[in-house]
Amino acid sequence: MSQTLETPLLDTVDTPDDLRRLDKSQLRQFSDELRNEMIDAVGSTGGHLGSGLGVVELTVAIHYVFATPEDKLIWDVGHQAYPHKILTGRRDRIRTLRQGGGLSGFTKRTESEYDPFGAAHSSTSISAGLGFAVANKLNDRPGKAIAVIGDGAMSAGMAYEAMNNAEQAGNRLVVILNDNDMSIAPPVGGLSAYLARMVSSSEYLGLRSLASKVARKLSRRVHSSLEKAEEYTRGMVTGGTLFEELGFYYVGPIDGHNLEHLIPVLENVRDSEQGPVLVHVVTQKGKGYAPAEDSADKYHGVARFDVITGKQKKSSGGPPNYQNVFGETLAKLAESDRRICAITAAMPGGTGVDKFAQAHPDRAFDVGIAEQHGVTFAAGLAAQGMRPFAAIYSTFLQRAYDQVVHDVAIQNLPVRFAIDRAGLVGADGATHAGSFDVTYLATLPNFVVMAAADEAELVHMTYTAAEYDDGPIAFRYPRGAGVGVPLPQAPEKLEIGKGRVVRGKANGGKVAILSLGTRLHEALKAADQLEAKGLPTTVADMRFAKPLDTALVEQLTASHEVVVTIEEAAIGGLGAHVLTFASDAGLLDTGLKIRTMRLPDLFQDHDAPEKQYDEAGLNAPHIVDTVLKALRHNSAGVEEARA
Known part of the structure; x- marks a missing residue:
């Protein structure tokens, strides 16, 4: 249920140029309207809610x-x-938002x-912002780069790598x-706001610069001592010594919802010759919407909801x-095996590790947004005889590929990778x-x-995977609900590298579909349609891409005229491995027709999952069409099939 909005100020603003025509006294009302x-x-689209509400005033x-846009504003993550x-x-x-043909959620x-x-x-x-800032510096352009990064993102080493390199950007x-979450700072009040304004002001920075010049006239030891005394005194009063050590001028903490405090500080920073600068802003997730304030985790990402009640x-x-x-x-397997551990990178609920953590809190580890560390941490656990499961989204595991190769695969360590969100994600x-x-x-090798x-x-x-100790093992599964098959009463240990025929006969038929x-x-479904056309079809669940x-x-391949592989993965997966084996084994010399179906060689935009798979050409009608096109090389056989 939508609410009737009255947005007289927002209605006058289409771009930031329009915003800058407003008086500062109007910005509180404007923020409320926004x-x-x-x-x-x-409420009408679903999406990320709490984090956006927390940065309205900012x-x-x-x-x-x-x-902006001459000054480059870069949002970390973007949600x-x-x-x-x-x-x-x-x-x-x-x-x-997040609908086919609509705005991206990032x-x-x-x-x-x-x-x-x-x-x-x-x-x-910060890395990207540094690139923009240095490019402007090298080309003598006036623009600044503003990187907005959440405290959760500061758990990733890449942020510190960038800050360590940031002095090259100067004040740009x-x-x-x-x-908004980790409570780095003490509660923000009038004193801290005053201090933030003071230490970012041109008067303070001017005096600081003058004092620094005078100190340089003295001995190097005196200058160094005075500089450190000023830095640590300010650090003790306002926080931020860590950032100072990394080369930033630290300002804060300040209340990110108080525009009277926030705007003067940003104006001082904008006009300052000091740099690079880090402004520490404290905000509240879900600010201004009671359901999201009361339950920030449940309102981080939401389905469509009733705006009045907050009910999703x-x-x-x-x-x-x-x-x-x-x-x-x-969690159930871990009841009888103390070696099983679970590791997640800031996604306990999204990966199911929260279920494990409730039952075995001492063996569940959330390493933060630090997939690289998480993988090598798992490797260390495995090397010491534990059975670690690294539960990481497929897209996020990409960030730790070097560690997967170097720290796990080369050493043949039995790390178990539970790869969530495999395939398209809507x-x-x-x-x-x-x-x-x-x-x-x-x-x-070894995987x-x-x-x-x-x-x-x-x-x-x-x-x-829990029972496999001979090296690294991974299993992938998609986002969302299962297909509705009954769950087994007891798990079955699969034979490594063995698939199963789920329809037809392995040694007879015209068409074979190999699915991963x-x-x-x-x-x-495609097999049903092909059978209706008079084409006997075998369907195999390969289970393993490797070993094949x-x-x-x-x-x-010996007993079917057409073999089709299908997978919700990019080129280089099951289809490539089947083709390589067939080529090496001389199976292609017989005139065998192999066709591979996989995700297209492009980055697909957001849409409903069923539409994405249709666009990718991975639904039953596409399988049927692939088979019929392959059979057209034998026109008589096709005509017989169509008849």
């Missing part, structure tokens, strides 16, 4: 003070950028000149630390979600799609790579 507009929009202040989108010419499309370079850098993964903003780089629209029952099947299965789009994990893991066709198979694969993962059910069930592949 917050209400965002709540109403997300968004207004940044665009009011800085000359908090909905108010930014409304302010930058996209209000008329804000109710298309910042996107092709969407607006006000999105200078696309984001959706964490902790990249401003980092705003949005502290929930699905009416159905099969369990894959991540919950994994988490509950692992509204989160290309940045979160699990497209590449089969390819980037199945190329590695076992599995894909669950349904929730029952996920139970078996979790148990198989949850396209199996589309393959079975070469005996099954050889049997199927």
Whole structure:
């Protein structure tokens, strides 16, 4: 249910240029209108809510003070950028968020000149901002770069790598630390706001510069002592010694919802010759919307909801979600095996590790947004005889690929990778799609790579991974609910590298469909349609991309005229491994027709999952069409089939 909005000030603002024409005294009302507009929009579309509500005033202040888009505003992750989108010419499309053909849920370079850098993964903003700032410096351009990074993103090493390098940008780089969860700072009040304004003011900085020049005339030892005394005194009063050590001039903490405090500080920072500068802003997730303030975790990402009551629209029952099947299965296995541990990188609920943590809190580890550390931590656990499960989204595991190769695969350590969000992910789009994990893991020596066709198979694969100690093993599964098959009473230990025939005969038929993962059910639908055309069809669930069930592949290729592989993964997965084996074994010399179906060679935009798979050409009609086109090389056979 939408609320009737009265937005007289917001109606006058289409771009930040319009915003800057407002008087400062109007910005409080403007922020309230902007917050209400965002709540109403997300209520009708779903999406990220709490983080955007927390930065409304900060968004207004940044665009009011800085000359965007000439000054480059870079949001870390970008899921908090909905108010930014409304302010930058996209209000008329804000109710298309995360829908096919609509606005992205993250910042996107092709969407607006006000999105200078696309984001959706964490902790990249300072590095990117440094690049913009240094480029302006080298080309003698006046623009600044403003990177807004959340305190959660500061758990990733990349942020500190960038800060350690940031002095090269001089005063052209401003980092705003949005502290909304980790409580880095003490409560923010009038004293801290006063101190922030004071230490960012031109008068203070002028005196500081003068004192520094005088000190330089003295001995080097005296100058160094005075400089450190000033730095640490200010650090003790206001916080921020760590950032000072990394080369930043620290300002804060300040209340990120108090525009009277926030705007003067940002104006001082904008006009300062000191730099780079880090402004520490304290905000509240869900600010201004009571349901989100009371339950920040539940309102981080939301389905469509009633704006008045805050009640989210929930699905009416159905099969369990894959991540919950994994988490509950692992928790049960850990009851009888003290070696089992679970590791997540800031996504306990999204991966099902929260279920494990409730049962075994001493063996559940949330390492923060630090996938690289998480993987090597798991490798250390494995080397010491534990059975670690690294439960990480496919798209986020990409961030730790070096550690997967160097610290796990080369040492042949039995780390178990539970890869969530495999395949296409709907509204989160290309940045979160699990497209590449089969390819980037199945190329590695020592790795076992599995894909669950349904929730029952996920139970078996979790148990198989727990019992496998001969090296690294991974299993992938998609986002969302299972297909509705009954869960097994007891898990089955799968034979490594062995698939299964689920329809037809391995040694007879005209068409064989080899499926990896949850396209199996589309393959079975396609088999029904092909059988109706008089084409006997065998369907195999390969289960393993690596090691490949070469005996099954050889049997199927020897007894079928057309073999089709299908997977929800990029090129280099099952299809590539089947083709390589067939080529090496001389199977292609017989005139065998092999066709591979996989994700297309492009980054697919956000849309409903069923539409994404249709666009990718991975549904039953596409399988049927692929088979019929392959058979057209034997025109008589096709005509017989069509008749």
